[in-house]
Amino acid sequence: MEQNLFVYNTLTRKKEVFTPLAAPHVGMYVCGPTVYSDAHMGNCRTYISFDLIFRYLTHLGYKVRYVRNITDAGHLEGDAGDEGEDKISKKAKLAQLEPMEIVQKYSVGFHEVMQILNTLPPSIEPTATGHIIEQIELVKEIMAKGYAYEVNGSIYFDVEKYNQTQDYGILNGRKLEDLLTNTRDLGGQDEKRGKLDFALWIKAKPEHLMQWPSPWGNGFPGWHLECSAMSNKYLGEQFDIHGGGMDLAPTHHTNEIAQNVASCGKNPAKYWVHTNMLTVNGQKMSKSLGNSFLPHELFSGNNNILSKGYSPMMVRFFMMQAHYRSTLDFGNEAMEASEKGFKRLMTAVSLLHSLKSSATSDVDIAPIIERCYAAMNDDFNSPVLIAELFEGARIINSVKDGKMKIDANNLDLLKNMMNTFVFEILGLKDEQADNDDLPKILDLIVSLRNEAKQNKDYATSDKIRDGLQKIGFQLKDSKEGTNWSKI
Structure with a gap:
């Protein structure tokens, strides 16, 4: 089934045929969480989306090296990256803990949520603090190329000098003049040559909890630098896919491109892939609006937005019913x-x-399978794929009820299609039948009931039927025998 995979590239603002740099190998870097608080629903949406992409590329036969980092230092409160206090240090001071205790607590929590949502672990999960040496070396390279300067032990990237030979706004298609006009004054602005300049290395005040020695004195890395250093180390100067939430594109990813081009002359990724935001009843989900909830609050129903809780696999399914580039709206009716x-x-x-x-x-199942692949090959279009799988479900029910016939070949194709796309690619699990032995157990119970009926022990037969009904399984008697199904 020869079909091209098309991927929407933020860099070119169009869908492009996916052609890896060194097939069958694919390098994919996704910006991971800053582990100073619980994973939020936006995190979940992004990582479920890239899990789908990872699973599908693997299914197509690519050998994917999926790198997703953990930011455990250097991410300051201002998302430009060099203003305010370090998010992890601030939390550590408030809790009177070591910063690495905060990192450990929220890293474990993040991994638990990812496991509950059945996302596969990345191939490599590097931490910022584990790559300080690489980051210092990258700063040296950028300085040697003349694109960074030192002020009082801090190193800043010279955006205007870079833009003389490169296009700083290439990812968003914005001109430097517009960016300069719309940039507010940031912390440390008096040290910078230009309003858009950003910190590669920040001099640490004596009381700063997380600092490392460098050629410029004790300090810590800038947030944008971390991802450049780690993607470079594990995927090379240029790799296939760089991903993250769309909120990262204007600043974080823009600065990553600048750092990489300044150091080695290459845009780090061939395809830039971004997930869209979450809304609740049409409004952007945010803490400030009071309409956000954490994954465990969604699972338990312990939130003031939705009328009840929803299981992790239902949440995963719900997220994939929207295309990853579309806004995903949480609301009672939709859920x-x-x-x-x-x-x-x-x-x-x-x-x-x-x-x-x-x-x-x-x-004829073959055309449906073809349409399933066509959906996924159209920029991982999971909603269209799910619509095709519902057609498969309709056929299953019709065959089960005797309304349709299916030959052995088409039955094999149907089984393979449903198992491949539902479990392997969409990554769903049947929560009610998580036990692989459940069908065997239910078949045994049905056979015991049949024995009871043959022995005219109708009381036991009815007891088994009614008991199964109570726990969510329905028995249906026909000339061909008794079948069970979930209610």
């Missing part, structure tokens, strides 16, 4: 509809094992 759809899909998949083939077939 409830998605929950019904998820249960319908999982119920259909659970029936696959009990389907019987016929000599003839009313359905």
Whole structure:
């Protein structure tokens, strides 16, 4: 099935055929969390989206090195990267803990949430503090090329000098003049030559909890520098995909490109991929608006936005019902509809094992499979894929009810399609049937009930049927025998 994979590239603002730099190897770097607080829903959306991309590229046969960092130092409160206090140090002072205790606590929490949402771990998960040497060396290279300068032990990137030969706003298509006009004065502005200049290395005050020796005195790295150093170390000067939330594009990713081009003359990534934001009932999700909730608050229902809690796999399914570049809106109606759809899909998949083939077939599964691949090859279009999987679910139910016939070949194709796309690529799990032995157990219970009926022990037969009904399984008797399904 020869089809090109198309990926939307923020850099060119269009979909492009995905052609890796060194196929079958693919390098993918995704900006990870700053571990000073619990993972939020925006994190979850981004990492579920890149998990889908990782899974699909792997399914296509690519050998993917997926690098997702942990920011455990250098991310200051102002997201420009060099104003305010270090987020982790501030939390450590408030809690009267070591900064690395904060890092450990929230790194463990982040990994737990990622596991609950069934995201695969990245190939490498480097930390900023583990790569201080690489960051210092990168600063030296940028300085040697004449694109950075020192002021009182801090090193700043000279944006205007860089823009004389390069396009600083290439990722967003914005001109330097516009950026300068719209830039407010930042902390340390008196030290900088230009309003857009950003810190590569920041001189530490004596009381700063996290600092390291450098050729310019004790200090700590700038936030943007970290990702450049780590992506460079593990994926090389140029790699295939760089990803993150769309909020990172204007500053963080723009500065990463500048650092890389200044040091080695190359834009680090061939394809820049960004996920869109979350909204709640049409409003942007944010703490300041009071409409945000954490993953565990969504799972438990302990929030003041939604009427009840939703399971992790339902949340994953809900997120993939929107394209990763579309806004994802949380609301009661949308969540409830998605929950019904998820249960319908999982119920259909659970029936696959009990389907019987016929000599003839009313359905041709091959075109549906082709459309599933076409959806994923169109910039990982998970909503269209899910629509095709619902068509598969409809066929399963029709065959189960005797309304359609399916031959052995098409049945094999249907089973392979549903298992491949639902579990392997979308990364969903059937939460009600997480136990692989459940179908065998239920088949055994059905056979015991059949024995009871043959022995005219109708009281036991009814007891088994009613008991299964109470825990969510329905028995259906027919001429061919008894089948079970989830309610």
